[in-house]
Amino acid sequence: MKLFALFVFLLAAVTLTKAQNMPARPVTGKNDTIKTYLTNYNGELIPWIVTPEIKIVDTRIFASEADRQAYYRLRYNVLKVWPYAKFAASRYEQLQRDLALTGDKDKQKELRKACEDQIKELFNREIKNLTITQGEVLIKLIARETGNTSYTLAKDMKGGFHAFMYQSVARVFGHNLKQEYDPREEHDIEAILFQAGYTSNLY
DSSP states (O other): OHHHHHHHHHHHHHHHHHHHHSOOOOOOOTTOOOOOEEEEETTEEEEEOOOOOOOOOOOOOOSSHHHHHHHHHHHHHHHHHHHHHHHHHHHHHHHHHHHHTOOOHHHHHHHHHHHHHHHHHHHHHTGGGSOHHHHHHHHHHHHHHHSSOHHHHHHHHHOHHHHHHHHHHHHHTTOOTTOOOOTTTOHHHHHHHHHTTOOOOOO
16 A cells, blocks of 8 residues: 555656646637647747648739830730740750760760750741740740750750851840849749749749
């Protein structure tokens, strides 16, 4: 009997010690009926609950009607050429992976030719019908997605002479294949892509 009493005493002592070391539970009211998890943070129990992701997007106020129309024209053009920029980026990444797997110059030449043919097919089918403004946006987005200018990509695939010729032709239409992408300057494009829920590499 004495042994049982001693066991009960020790158990009570351990329980009391643990209770003293436990942080105080948050004070709740009569309407606090939702059960949540608690996190012990520096001796304080803090309730937390997982909530769905919420996107906070401000309503843009334009200085004039002309600014509003210009923004929505840009939005239309960005969303129209975005799939082409994504295709170009993914195809270029695939080419780089394929080239890294072989040191055979002839095989590398075949890989570059296959990539070029795919891009040409896309150009002949769809991209050639883009407006000059849409072409300019496409050049920016390709630079955004690949981290390289269109001139650099052309040089990697076709060599310096062909890249120079492409740049010369682009200049005739008001484009610059050497144009780099700065997200701080292209904040409208960044806002459009974010609101559309598009993810990207953004080097």
